[in-house]
Amino acid sequence: MVSAVVALILVAAAFCGMTRVGSGGSSVFSFLRSPRYQDDWRLVLVNGDCALPKGFAPPLLTLSNGERVDERIYPDLQRMFDDARAAGLSPFVRAGYRSTEDQERIMESKVDELLRQGWPEKAARKEARRTAAKPGHSEHELGMAVDINSHTSDEWQLYAWLAEHAWQYGFILRYPQGAEEITGIDYEPWHYRYVGADAARAIRETDCTLEEYLGAA
Numbered sequence: 001m002v003s004a005v006v007a008l009i010l011v012a013a014a015f016c017g018m019t020r021v022g023s024g025g026s027s028v029f030s031f032l033r034s035p036r037y038q039d040d041w042r043l044v045l046v047n048g049d050c051a052l053p054k055g056f057a058p059p060l061l062t063l064s065n066g067e068r069v070d071e072r073i074y075p076d077l078q079r080m081f082d083d084a085r086a087a088g089l090s091p092f093v094r095a096g097y098r099s100t101e102d103q104e105r106i107m108e109s110k111v112d113e114l115l116r117q118g119w120p121e122k123a124a125r126k127e128a129r130r131t132a133a134k135p136g137h138s139e140h141e142l143g144m145a146v147d148i149n150s151h152t153s154d155e156w157q158l159y160a161w162l163a164e165h166a167w168q169y170g171f172i173l174r175y176p177q178g179a180e181e182i183t184g185i186d187y188e189p190w191h192y193r194y195v196g197a198d199a200a201r202a203i204r205e206t207d208c209t210l211e212e213y214l215g216a217a
């Protein structure tokens with residue numbers, strides 16, 4: 001039994017990078033061991049240190065505009081959009097699920113753009129990683145993250161509504177302002193991640209990030 005648990009932790013650690021072990025007083029092992037992390041499909045952590053689990057293949061549903069999301073988040077996403085529309089807003093999913101190949105293309109096009117601007121290659125790759133996750137490390141590859149934009153010009157009104165209400169539908173603002181050191185990603189007022197109602201409420205009440213909620217920060 002003990003060896004099975006250790007094997008599971010080691011397999012998970014292989015995905016999640018060993019670099020954080022023991023750093024900053026926390027250990028990658030502690031959050032991987034937590035029942036909260038292991039038993040809930042909604043709480044898979046994907047960030048710069050923690051790669052998408054191997055063979056991860058969410059059940060996808062295609063939205064009317066062609067974007068795809070994990071079908072299990074769709075009812076709450078639809079409810080959130082219905083209520084936002086009732087409040088006079090015009091949300092749409094600009095980006096949902098991306099395959100690892102899609103993410104590779106996005107990263108390469110960002111790097112190409114910087115190279116065209118005259119950046120040296122190494123610096124261009126580093127800069128591109130500040131705004132785009134490296135392939136295998138984007139939440140969009142989970143199917144549980146959505147970039148939400150507005151059909152009209154009231155984008156900031158929409159972001160304000162989402163910041164206030166998204167938790168009620170199980171979504172969190174994944175990359176808040178001031179948390180760049182923890183998330184590794186610049187503030188993105190449009191990027192929402194589904195974590196389910198309980199986690200979304202707890203994260204809102206404690207004003208923390210998903211990394212902190214899972215004990216992985």
Ligand SMILES: [Zn+2]
Nearest residue numbers: 145146147191
């Ligand atoms: Zn996004």
